[in-house]
Amino acid sequence: MAIEQAAPDVTPFDGAALRADFPVFDRPHRSGRALCYLDSAASSPKPQAVIDALADAYGHHYANVHRGIYELSEDATARFEAARTALARFIGAPSEREVIFVRNATEAINLVAYSWGRSNLGPGDLILSTEMEHHANLVPWQQVAAATGATLEYVRLTDDGRLDPDDLRARLARRPKLLAFSQVSNALGTINPVAEITRLAHGAGAIVVLDAAQSVPHMPVDVAALGVDFAALSGHKMLGPSGIGALWGRRELLDAMPPFMTGGSMITRVTLAGTEWNEVPWKFEAGTPAIAEAMGLAAAIEYLERIGMSNVRAHERLLFERAWAALGDVPGLRRLGPDSPDDHAGVISFVLDGVHPHDVATIFDGDGVAVRAGHHCAQPVMQRYDLPATTRASFYVYNDLDDIERLVGAIDTTRRIFGAR
Amino acid sequence: MDNLYRDFILEHYRTPHNHGVLEPHDLHFADSNPTCGDEMSMTLRLDDGKQRVVDVAFDGRGCAISQASASILTDELRGLSLDDLRAIDPKDVVENLGVPIGPARLRCALLSYKVLQGAVIGAEARWPDEAEVLAGANEGGSAP
Numbered sequence: 001m002a003i004e005q006a007a008p009d010v011t012p013f014d015g016a017a018l019r020a021d022f023p024v025f026d027r028p029h030r031s032g033r034a035l036c037y038l039d040s041a042a043s044s045p046k047p048q049a050v051i052d053a054l055a056d057a058y059g060h061h062y063a064n065v066h067r068g069i070y071e072l073s074e075d076a077t078a079r080f081e082a083a084r085t086a087l088a089r090f091i092g093a094p095s096e097r098e099v100i101f102v103r104n105a106t107e108a109i110n111l112v113a114y115s116w117g118r119s120n121l122g123p124g125d126l127i128l129s130t131e132m133e134h135h136a137n138l139v140p141w142q143q144v145a146a147a148t149g150a151t152l153e154y155v156r157l158t159d160d161g162r163l164d165p166d167d168l169r170a171r172l173a174r175r176p177k178l179l180a181f182s183q184v185s186n187a188l189g190t191i192n193p194v195a196e197i198t199r200l201a202h203g204a205g206a207i208v209v210l211d212a213a214q215s216v217p218h219m220p221v222d223v224a225a226l227g228v229d230f231a232a233l234s235g236h237k238m239l240g241p242s243g244i245g246a247l248w249g250r251r252e253l254l255d256a257m258p259p260f261m262t263g264g265s266m267i268t269r270v271t272l273a274g275t276e277w278n279e280v281p282w283k284f285e286a287g288t289p290a291i292a293e294a295m296g297l298a299a300a301i302e303y304l305e306r307i308g309m310s311n312v313r314a315h316e317r318l319l320f321e322r323a324w325a326a327l328g329d330v331p332g333l334r335r336l337g338p339d340s341p342d343d344h345a346g347v348i349s350f351v352l353d354g355v356h357p358h359d360v361a362t363i364f365d366g367d368g369v370a371v372r373a374g375h376h377c378a379q380p381v382m383q384r385y386d387l388p389a390t391t392r393a394s395f396y397v398y399n400d401l402d403d404i405e406r407l408v409g410a411i412d413t414t415r416r417i418f419g420a421r
Numbered sequence: 422m423d424n425l426y427r428d429f430i431l432e433h434y435r436t437p438h439n440h441g442v443l444e445p446h447d448l449h450f451a452d453s454n455p456t457c458g459d460e461m462s463m464t465l466r467l468d469d470g471k472q473r474v475v476d477v478a479f480d481g482r483g484c485a486i487s488q489a490s491a492s493i494l495t496d497e498l499r500g501l502s503l504d505d506l507r508a509i510d511p512k513d514v515v516e517n518l519g520v521p522i523g524p525a526r527l528r529c530a531l532l533s534y535k536v537l538q539g540a541v542i543g544a545e546a547r548w549p550d551e552a553e554v555l556a557g558a559n560e561g562g563s564a565p
Contacts, residue, residue: 356459356482356483358486358529359485362525362526363426373457375457375458382458387458388482388483389457417426418431
């Protein structure tokens with residue numbers, strides 16, 4: 001399948017130098033070694049710029065937004081809305097009015113599932129998800145299917161961790177109303193050909209919900225160019241604060257959808273007899289939002305834009321290639337996901353013969369190497385490959401080739417302790 | 422960290438005691454640790470009066486901590502009454518591992534206990550109160 005974002009001119013950067021921007025790397029680790037953080041697919045550390053932006057927000061720009069008739073509230077509102085505009089630009093949204101602030105990608109997908117799903121799906125309708133999905137892009141569709149009587153099916157995975165194109169086509173031929181899939185698999189690292197899949201899905205009459213939680217932090221993403229209808233992301237995976245994420249959706253779809261949660265802010269007029277909804281995006285933002293966190297997210301976007309997302313992608317691609325090759329040399333180690341660096345993000349899931357992933361992660365921790373072990377909130381992926389769990393190393397801007405050496409060294413330690421053959 | 426994987430633990434992991442499935446058996450239960458995907462089952466054979474454990478075996482796949490914990494725990498069960506089984510203190514199960522167990526791995530250490538309790542009551546047992554077990558384990562000074 002085609003590469004969607006051809007690499008433009010790339011400027012390499014030094015991940016080790018960037019670590020100076022992240023206070024967590026100064027934190028002493030009980031191993032006595034510097035922290036080697038390889039769990040960015042779960043959540044990323046924060047640069048000082050984001051921490052400062054949060055403190056500045058609470059210190060100097062904080063009041064409730066949208067309602068205060070006084071300078072401080074106007075200031076807070078302007079900065080909150082500027083964060084929305086920055087995010088819209090960052091993901092290629094045609095309008096900032098299409099960007100809804102939520103807590104995280106999970107809430108974004110639930111918003112679509114509850115609001116669009118329950119008013120557009122019924123018995124006899126088909127929903128398509130995939131075997132690759134994080135539970136966040138799977139359980140909400142199970143719930144909607146149960147509530148509406150729609151049928152839910154999953155696109156199958158190939159042995160090398162891709163969506164099976166033949167299976168996708170066969171299921172799309174049955175004209176699902178919705179296809180929900182991820183741009184990058186958090187459990188396998190697979191990069192899906194989003195534009196191509198979206199063309200096929202639209203040709204079959206389905207709307208497309210993209211889980212972009214693992215892609216937006218790591219590569220240029222342009223939702224308009226990809227052609228999807230909804231995209232979900234989390235701020236905490238892209239150097240931003242926890243508690244803020246976003247749903248992007250096409251204006252005409254959002255306009256036609258009922259609110260998800262109701263209450264303050266999302267109304268224009270309330271009487272005891274009934275209520276008129278506010279316009280999008282505010283129709284979907286009931287109650288006081290994550291004000292300071294939005295300003296922190298804007299600082300994270302600024303930080304990433306200064307590096308350049310094409311550079312971020314190129315950096316992680318290099319780390320992936322080196323790590324993939326190094327892990328390929330370890331006896332008894334099995335890597336999951338596609339071989340090609342074009343189709344594999346900076347996320348490597350692996351299993352080591354005879355050693356449970358939890359033991360691997362504990363021994364790694366002893367070397368100061370933080371990785372994730374478990375099912376990565378993607379239990380169907382584990383079932384597909386008949387594994388109880390995997391160990392996962394994931395890379396970001398602050399990693400460098402030394403971290404790959406640390407990873408390989410920790411694997412050596414593990415094999416030594418377990419007396420691997 | 423190597424001390425969590427002392428030879429004692431690794432020996433039990435590589436060559437677990439009481440591993441397998443007893444057929445026939447009087448009690449059986451299978452359970453899992455959802456955080457790591459470990460699955461474990463236990464089968465117990467009782468005496469003629471159905472009062473005391475004659476034999477026990479566990480099966481499943483999991484990490485060194487959960488497998489060693491099951492191996493060590495099952496070694497202690499023969500001759501015990503059903504009341505004795507119910508009265509087992511989860512703190513002792515953790516302590517018997519002889520290595521320091523932190524909060525991240527506590528459920529690995531306790532899965533065997535939970536499966537055993539499930540077999541006794543014939544239904545899924547609750548996880549023990551983790552804060553209580555950790556406090557007890559620290560007081561007991563189980564660290565080598």
